[in-house]
Amino acid sequence: MKIDDIIRKCIEVPGISIKRSNFSAELLMKTKEGKGSMTFFPLFPGLTLAYIFVNSQAWAAPNIRKDSSIEKGPLLLNYCVTGRCELILNNENFVYVKDGEISLTERFARKQYVYPRRIYEGMEFFVDIDTLTAQSAWVRKEFDIDFRKIIDIFCPNGNTYISTVTPEVEEILTRLWSLFDVSIPFSISQMKVYALALFSLLQSLHDIPSSQACTFFTETQVDIAKRVEKIITSNLRQHHPAWELAARFSVSETSLKNYFRGVFGQNISVYLREVRMKKAAELLVTTRLSVAGVAEQVGYVNQSKFAAVFKKQFSLSPLEYRRSKNLENR
Template identity: 70%
Template sequence: MKINDVIKKCIKIPGISIKQAEYSMELILNTKEGKGSMTFFSLFPGLSLAYIFINSPTWTAPDLRSDSSITKGPLLLNYCVTGRCEMILNNKNFVYIKDRELSLTECFAQKEYVYPKRIYEGLEFFIDIDTFTLENTWVQNEFSIDFRKISEMFCPHGSTYISTATHETEEILKKLWELYDFPASFAVIQMKIYTLALFSVLQNLEAIPKSQACTFFTESQVNIAKKVENIITSDLRLHHPAWELAEYFSISETSLKNYFRGVYGQNISVYLREMRMNKAGELLASTRLSVAEIAAQVGYLNQSKFASVFKKHFGVSPLEYRRTRHLDS
């Protein structure tokens, strides 16, 4: 499966367009839910690298299963720089890749990529193993890189591998990430060098770190977590005790908290506090509401308590934050 075929399917999806440059192709997401971009650099025949920037809860994936000639997907390596991305395993269970973790899989993408925290930045390597093997014999001869071997090492029997990046692989991935800001004519050459180094390191690991993909959640558990998130954020003025939410879904309070933490990577209280503070910051910058009014809108009846939490979150008082934002505009 070639990356160009995938991109052609992507641009047929509403809200996704393409911008072509000399060294890259950029898929651009622009919908009412959010925005994002995936910038692809073709490094070798059969191997592309994408830089991903998402500010959206979802990104619709192309339906690759409609092609009956495709028996499995390409080898994908994802590295999360920041945020959280949902993945579905072959057994229909859900796992999550988060900051400083990498994943390798040949599973097809689900109907959409899901970003529970609405923010995601990362790298994705797209390897069409058959094409790479056929058209890059010099790479195999000079660097002994065998993607079939790498797939068998990390994804035996079609499994998905997720683990915190080792120190050596993380150093290479960080250098690759920094190249995005360099002129493409220079950066592409460096991307090729670091990419070969990365897969050489992965192939020659003496001990592969244990996959964390064993920590999974069922579809019903994920749905409960997402419904809880919708309930607690739909009106930030309201307070919903965990025991009350657990009772509503007929599960234990411990289970409810575990499902939520599994999907969103934070305790309910921490997640909700961040949502409240971010909304308060938005209101301070864009309205003339008083601090007391904003505090009430995000669920704080005590203005002093609100100001204390706000300063701890942003490092400045609400009035200082408003003043700074107005000076910057």
């Protein structure tokens, strides 16, 4: 499927709009759950680079094929800069790509692109092999890059490849990432150079890191983790012991904790503490609640303990944080 077809399908999804320029197409997502942007730069016919910035737990996926929830499409190379994204493997299990990792796959998201930590930044290449072969044959001739060979190396039998990047690959990806803020059209030329260098390097790697022996999670296990996250964050004043949550879902406490850590990348206690501190920071700036009032709203009975945790998180006491933000907003 061509990238233009994918973009057209994307803007059929409620909450998604598009902004075009001479060199790019930017998809903008704004819903009650969050917002985000995907900026597509066509580098060559059949090869497109997208820069992704998301502040949301999910981005609704377009309906690529009505009769199936999973579609084999272009080769997708994803590089996670910050955050965490969810991928579905060909055995229908789930796995998560985190900071500093790349994935190569030919599989689309089923219903939505999922970012469990609600923050995601990264890059994604869309490689349409048929279009490249028909319209960009010179790439293979001049640079000896065979994209079908890359698929055979990294995604045999429809598998998904996930690995921490090697230093050589990371250097190229870091340079590509820095180009997003460089003036156009100079950055486009540089993107093309580094894109060709990236795929040439991937094709010629002698010691290819094995796809990580990731912990896979079933749809049921992922669902439990996400329901637990919703329960513990829906009312921060309430406390839910892990044993209570495990009993609710008829699993062991150890299993529950493993599911949660696998999906969200953190222990339940650490994740919840960060959510509480983020909400506390928001309340300090947007309300006139006392520090004790803010502490109570995010589940702390002891104001001193709340202040200590807050200072550890933000390197400022709650009152210092409020004053500094008020000065910034003047």
